Amino acid sequence: MTGIPVFPIAQQAQIIRAHQRDLYHVSLLREQAENTARSWLGTRTLTRWDKELDLLVKLLYYGSGRATQTLGEEYTDIWQQSTSVPPSRLTRAALVLLPSLPAYILSRFVNINNVSANNPRLATLLRYVPTALETVTEINLAVFYIRGVYYDVFKRLLGVRHISSIPENPHIRPPSYSLLGVLIAVRLIYRLITFLRSRSSDSAHEGQKGKRALQGSDGRETYIDDRPVSQMLDIVDPESEPAKPAEEDTGTMLDVASLPPAVRASRICTLCLEERTDTCSTECGHLFCWSCIVGWGREKAECPLCRQSLNPTRLLPIYNL
Template sequence: MSSTSSSSKSLAFPSATQAQIIRANQRDIIHVSELREQTESVLRTWLGTRWLNRWDKEVELSAKLVYYWLTTGRGMLVLTLGEEYTDIWQRSKGARRLPSRSLRLALILLPTIPSYLLARFSQRISDLPARAANILRNLPTILEVISEVNLAIFYIRGAYYDPIKRIMGIQHITPTPEDPNSQPPSYSLLGILLLVRLTYRLITALKSLKAEESNGPSNQQNAASKNMYIDTVNVSKILNKTEAPDYVKDAEKDAYTILDAARLDRQTREGRKCPLCLEERTESAVTECGHMFCWPCIVDWGREKPECPLCRQALDLTKLLPIYNL
């Protein structure tokens, strides 16, 4: 009886406006990002940058799962921080009631697990049969296009900001009554621009496909463009690696220093620790501000945060200097 009454009451609530749904999603993205950054900061302090670089995708997945499990997953009336901020609730359109436990679980897993698997195992696609590898290689682009098409439809006229919620029929309602004297903002122009962009991408992709078919696989220009190198290493070899590189090296076997680490006393070797990985420094590099790190450690750090991890001065990776005698 209580579930029937609550369902009938939910029907009286108006649908959430596009502005409310957009703000809720934006705030959820901000909170997930903050949770991930705080988690990475703690793990970097405990386990070092090298460990974090190896398991960064798992950390990102964990942050998303924890956030949405503690909000959407805990109960029907538990909202995400974004939904609570904009005062909107989820409602199953078909059943005209709040989403069941199975639907809430699907809302948590479907947007997170497939993207994680594609990102983590993308380097092993080459081991699969050619047809399956080609499908999986193009799958991220296909999902991106589907997401943009859904977003364009939402901006023009709709209530589904997320394609997963569109498929599962999860809408948003709000207890805030509609104001007949005000008109909600229109996002139709954004939707039209997105459709124009998608049309341009489609035309470009078709032209590229036609050009590849006409040139053939033996075209010399295509072969030359693929023969690219980064630090004397062929790009194809980097892309086809099945495992993440292990930067942990023995300082006594470091080929990028003229020092013989085996002859250094213990106190001197203790002073050669990298502040990021907390291991004895190898492939040493110095920043403009004068701090020394392992070359892979400071490069990985600088790609995420362009500042020195010790003094917070601006970090320009193009101005890193390798050092061989310290």
């Protein structure tokens, strides 16, 4: 009678390749989803719901593969194992939701400014959450490169390891990544020392210094083109602003409400599929909404209509079209 087969622990190289493969497929899936959503809904709607799209892509990819393997794990012939058995459904669900859902909720529904007005200490804590998560991830990565298990923080917390279906070859020594772990640890120590030094400086003195920089020599607010500098520093990214009706467009000299319907129909932006607001022209002469073409230009440096090169710094505002 043959005994129960025992599978070896997955090697570091297998886990790293599986993770890289998963990142590649997630990136490819997100790009295809963005192109589809942009063609159906327009750039402005896509920008408004980009966080939801990113969450949906990750849930679809990792959720569809948790029953057996992800594509990366299948590519390297490794399997998840929790206390000598496959992970339970609850564990698999946690592995899908924990890496993406809390970060989405924090970025979408938690307004730091509103929290700061009611609870300054909680607002300060929330501001440090992304940095803390990044630091914990790097610490876990350093430990993985040194010890060889638990590439992901949440797998470490849930006790989920990887086993390999490929038998070990006793004549081949697996590669070691300990040096990478040591380098990451050195970088973390340097960042810690830098942080402690910055915290030891007099924050009140720095605040007074920043305040004086915004004021003139007589203590008054500094203005540029009749606009206070302090307000200019708080400008919101135009992509994140909600769409506004064309009648409320302050970037045009036209009385949009009095234009004939046929004329207004010709003022449709080909990116958001809505009537243009804050109209601007590219170097090739095509007209778009300012927020739409800025969002497009950050992803692709080409005109969406004629594919000529696009330089966002050379967009020309149009006030009479």
